Amino acid sequence: MAKKALVFGSRGQLGIEMSRGLQRDGWEVVSFDRHTADVRQADVVHGFIESASPELVVNCAAYNLVDRAEAEPAAAYYANALAVRNLATACRKCGARLLHFSSDYVFDGAKGEPYTEADSPHPRSAYGVSKLSGEHYAFAYLDTALVIRTCGVYGPEGIHTAHGNFVETMLRNAHAGRELRVVMDTIASPTYAPALAEKAIALATDRRAGLFHVGGGQPISWFQFASEIFAVCQLSADLIPTTRAEYPTQAERPMFSALSNAKLEAEGFGAMPGIREALTHYFDRREDSLREGNRAH
Numbered sequence: 001m002a003k004k005a006l007v008f009g010s011r012g013q014l015g016i017e018m019s020r021g022l023q024r025d026g027w028e029v030v031s032f033d034r035h036t037a038d039v040r041q042a043d044v045v046h047g048f049i050e051s052a053s054p055e056l057v058v059n060c061a062a063y064n065l066v067d068r069a070e071a072e073p074a075a076a077y078y079a080n081a082l083a084v085r086n087l088a089t090a091c092r093k094c095g096a097r098l099l100h101f102s103s104d105y106v107f108d109g110a111k112g113e114p115y116t117e118a119d120s121p122h123p124r125s126a127y128g129v130s131k132l133s134g135e136h137y138a139f140a141y142l143d144t145a146l147v148i149r150t151c152g153v154y155g156p157e158g159i160h161t162a163h164g165n166f167v168e169t170m171l172r173n174a175h176a177g178r179e180l181r182v183v184m185d186t187i188a189s190p191t192y193a194p195a196l197a198e199k200a201i202a203l204a205t206d207r208r209a210g211l212f213h214v215g216g217g218q219p220i221s222w223f224q225f226a227s228e229i230f231a232v233c234q235l236s237a238d239l240i241p242t243t244r245a246e247y248p249t250q251a252e253r254p255m256f257s258a259l260s261n262a263k264l265e266a267e268g269f270g271a272m273p274g275i276r277e278a279l280t281h282y283f284d285r286r287e288d289s290l291r292e293g294n295r296a297h
């Protein structure tokens with residue numbers, strides 16, 4: 001009999017990849033978007049998990065509005081922290097394992113080189129605090145929780161999802177002929193969602209527990225990443241490097257938040273694809289997705 005997995009936050013760019021990937025690997029998957037299951041509602045979460053009694057619960061739901069969270073920290077905390085408590089307590093009741101995703105924003109960026117799982121978190125924003133609290137809830141209630149921190153997620157389904165991603169923002173502005181000012185002094189490791197989902201499924205299938213970093217594997221500034229995007233899709237854009245001093249934001253973001261994948265690789269789960277390879281795959285999948293969308297109309 002197929003192993004059963006429940007996926008929460010299934011309409012986000014990672015939730016779509018996780019649902020598909022698990023199905024491809026032979027899991028029986030039941031997916032819940034925000035409308036079918038709001039993870040902030042303990043009774044709803046407990047009801048679905050306890051009645052399905054799955055082997056695995058995957059949480060891809062998140063409040064990702066980093067700047068807005070400074071004005072409404074409680075909203076971020078309910079969705080990113082207390083919701084994880086709901087999922088963890090339900091998993092504990094029926095013996096399910098929890099796979100939860102966290103963020104590079106749990107770090108302050110002062111290290112200046114890729115963060116490992118051994119580095120101490122020190123979030124500087126309401127969003128970062130809420131994501132770190134979610135990790136604590138997962139590990140507080142479950143000995144078997146698997147928490148994967150990731151960074152700057154971009155998946156081809158971002159073309160359709162409510163919150164999109166950096167690649168789609170770049171393309172939309174370039175097509176509109178707008179000048180694109182992108183920070184060159186903020187370094188991250190943008191992460192390709194289908195590759196992240198593949199690693200996450202491999203870790204969960206291998207019954208791994210604890211904390212893993214799965215980033216894109218290559219520290220790069222957002223300006224350099226934008227340049228790579230336009231090089232791969234062969235679009236000319238009015239791209240201008242800028243600094244965060246010129247573009248202050250509500251939330252304080254780490255200057256350097258690339259994640260080290262050393263533990264993932266050392267434990268035999270392989271490297272993430274390089275940026276060019278990931279972006280080439282992104283644009284192939286995006287084309288397919290657009291063609292399918294056109295056929296459906």
Ligand SMILES: NC(=O)c1ccc[n+]([C@@H]2O[C@H](COP(=O)([O-])OP(=O)(O)OC[C@H]3O[C@@H](n4cnc5c(N)ncnc54)[C@H](OP(=O)(O)O)[C@@H]3O)[C@@H](O)[C@H]2O)c1
Nearest residue numbers: 009011012013014034038039061062101103152153162163
């Ligand atoms: N995106 C990034 O750059 C990034 C960076 C670091 C870490 N992460 C982490 O990676 C994971 C996946 O993110 P993603 O890129 O797939 O984000 P996404 O595309 O914004 O998807 C998040 C999904 O969660 C849903 N959601 C929000 N609140 C919910 C609630 N209360 N109950 C149920 N569903 C809810 C959203 O629905 P609505 O569309 O209706 O709001 C959306 O479908 C998250 O844990 C995120 O924190 C992401």
